[in-house]
């Protein structure tokens with residue numbers, strides 16, 4: 001064995017861990033040490049495709065364009081052959097990037113289904129209230145589907161889509177991108193390998209960060225639960241999904257407290273106006289000043305379809321702040337989404353989980369604590385520390401030192417393989433598993449509104465525990 005081989009060997013790593021109290025490792029080293037998969041994203045069932053999977057994009061906004069971008073980076077695997085969007089700027093942008101024929105650019109999703117099937121699959125990235133009808137139409141027409149979360153705004157519609165997908169045996173992937181983040185993949189590996197024994201309980205926090213909250217859930221597209229979907233679905237179904245995935249047991253009961261405490265009329269400061277651009281007396285001191293966020297800091301501008309010329313930006317942004325919800329006072333909106341909530345969950349295995357979603361925080365990045373029979377884990381999306389109860393040794397994995405991000409495209413890669421091979425088991429996030437996270441979120445929202453403990457009704461859904 002060469003010196004180099006010895007240094008990267010498990011024996012050597014074990015000796016370091018033995019010598020030092022706390023060891024921080026890259027994932028490859030961590031995996032080597034504990035006999036886990038070195039590449040948590042590698043799937044030996046993936047094949048080289050003979051030709052790219054052809055895809056129709058419904059909705060070419062923020063999410064749709066990210067998914068379509070996979071085709072540019074991986075032309076051998078995916079080709080976008082048609083697009084539908086009511087926004088002509090976005091439609092034209094995608095048309096140009098993907099060199100789509102005029103005949104295959106549509107100004108409404110419904111127009112796609114006036115022709116018989118002309119591609120392998122459809123990506124549905126339209127707003128929440130436009131998921132059910134396009135998805136049912138796509139399944140009727142024989143397409144495989146990648147559906148943005150939430151599956152649908154109501155429990156009945158989610159169940160309908162689920163049943164239809166089952167009946168026609170199409171591939172339906174749901175975009176729970178957290179399952180494709182290196183952090184949660186790593187945690188899943190560690191738990192499945194039993195490194196902390198049996199999971200006993202989980203504490204999980206989703207810090208939304210206050211500007212993100214104001215942008216999306218006070219001023220933005222998801223500000224009203226009746227027009228979009230309850231925040232438990234819109235934001236936290238990622239978390240119910242991840243918790244369920246880590247626990248590896250069906251959900252039984254949930255209970256939720258939560259309300260909208262701060263972004264309400266009663267908290268509007270004296271001197272505040274309807275819009276930040278109306279000469280608001282407290283604009284300079286307000287942490288939610290739209291002039292500060294969008295005009296001075298130039299943050300979160302993707303919602304505005306910015307002009308190409310940067311010299312036109314300031315007047316363009318100002319106009320948007322005077323005419324769209326993004327310039328309105330956060331205390332004078334028609335919003336109803338809770339800005340803090342807690343959900344308690346009980347799983348069939350007896351495991352419990354406590355989840356909290358917090359808007360009033362200065363940071364993002366989920367926080368996780370997992371309590372096991374032989375050890376525990378504390379993590380924050382960038383690293384986790386695992387402690388062994390017997391030896392008191394701590395081993396940590398630092399994500400910062402590994403390749404970062406890329407969950408969206410990893411999800412697309414698995415979905416493309418599933419479609420090409422007609423095998424939904426290639427997907428971590430198929431509707432068969434993701435339906436449960438939605439049912440948990442609906443039950444939690446019902447509990448919040450009715451002040452009850454709710455059973456998660458899985459009766460007509462035969463779950464594949466994964």
Ligand SMILES: NC(=O)c1ccc[n+]([C@@H]2O[C@H](COP(=O)([O-])OP(=O)(O)OC[C@H]3O[C@@H](n4cnc5c(N)ncnc54)[C@H](O)[C@@H]3O)[C@@H](O)[C@H]2O)c1
Nearest residue numbers: 059061062063084085086087108109125126127128148175
């Ligand atoms: N997986 C995630 O982490 C994640 C993150 C953000 C958003 N989402 C979800 O993705 C979906 C899209 O969100 P987004 O942020 O991209 O929104 P977006 O507004 O940027 O994009 C939606 C697009 O749909 C288009 N559209 C509206 N009506 C249409 C119609 N009748 N026919 C065709 N196109 C139409 C809009 O013009 C827009 O371009 C939503 O359901 C959202 O909840 C998921």
